Each structure stands twice: as structure tokens, then as C-alpha cells.
Amino acid sequence: MNKAFKALADSTRREILGLLRDGEKTAGDLAERFDMTKPSMSHHFSVLKDADLITSRREGQQIWYALNTTVVQDVLAWGMDLMGENNPKTLVKKSGGKS
Template identity: 45%
Template sequence: MLNEGGIDLGMQDTLRAIADPTRREILNLLKHSRLSAGEICNHFSVSDAAVSRHLSVLKDADLIRDEREGKFIYYELNASVLEEIILWISELKGEDDYDQTT
């Protein structure tokens, strides 16, 4: 489904999620490796509840995935959603020959 600007509603959620600097920093942390919620929280001076909310927004936008292992939840980046955003931006800029393999 598209909004009036021609943007897929899922993409709209993604753009809204990455608009926040804390969420972008979480994505930067996860680009290197998967991390537990506690490890992510250690990088920020906000409450664990605030980080949990940011993780929830990123998960709802399908930018990250989580996996429970025992009492820990590990998060990892879902790069395929980011590829869709890059493709859309490239098309918007008129770059029809965007190579998705890079």
C-alpha cells in the first residue's frame, strides 16, 4: 500500500525509525556483529527502558531481528530492508543502474 507521496507504508515506517539518532547508532553497533540487549544498553546513557523502546521501533520496522538464547535476547541487523531504501533513493535520484550486489 502506498501513501499519497508514493512511498510504501513499510518504507515509511523504516524512514521514521532511522530518523532518530539513537536508533541510527544502534544500527551502527549492529553492523559489526549481533549484540545482546544488555550490550546495546551499555553504549547509551539513557535508561534500559528507553533503549528497549528504540529496539522495539527498529524491530517493528524490520530493520533488526531478535533471537532468544536462554535468558538473553540477541539483536542483529536486517540489511535487506536497508537495501530497499538504498534502491528507492537511487531511483529517486535517477540512478537507474543501481547495482544491488554491492
């Protein structure tokens, strides 16, 4: 989880995840969308992968990256918990219950 939060702290990496939202892409596909060298992009991929936010598979000369939503879900769960029951300011209402 800590690695995930650290990985998400960089806007380039969040953008990469956004691009992977609608399907896997190659390292080259992703790299050409940013004003940054390929090695820099490669570094971001490795940070995302180490945080388990993406998966990768090689196909010939290319490497395909895909979003791994399981860790994103953990982050969301953490955020939901933060806004949960005990805090009166939360938007999440408990269902019914008398009085």
C-alpha cells in the same frame, strides 16, 4: 518502508544499527553504550524491529539483536531512484550508448 524511514529518523536508533553492523549484540551490550535507561533502549529496539530493520532471538536470559539489511536495501533503492536517469544533476551515468 514508511516505518523504516520513521525508525531511521532517530539518531539513537541509527547508532544502534551502526553497532550491529559488525555482528549481533545483546540488548544489554547495546544498552550500556548509551546514556539512557534500559526501558528507553528497549523501546528503540521495538521500533527497529517493527520496521524490520533488526531481528531478535532469545538465548537464555539474553536477547540477541542483529541487523536486517533487506529493508536498508529498500531505502537505498529509493534513494538511488531519486537520483536516477531523468535528473541531469545525478552522478549515476548511463553506460555508453551512441550520442
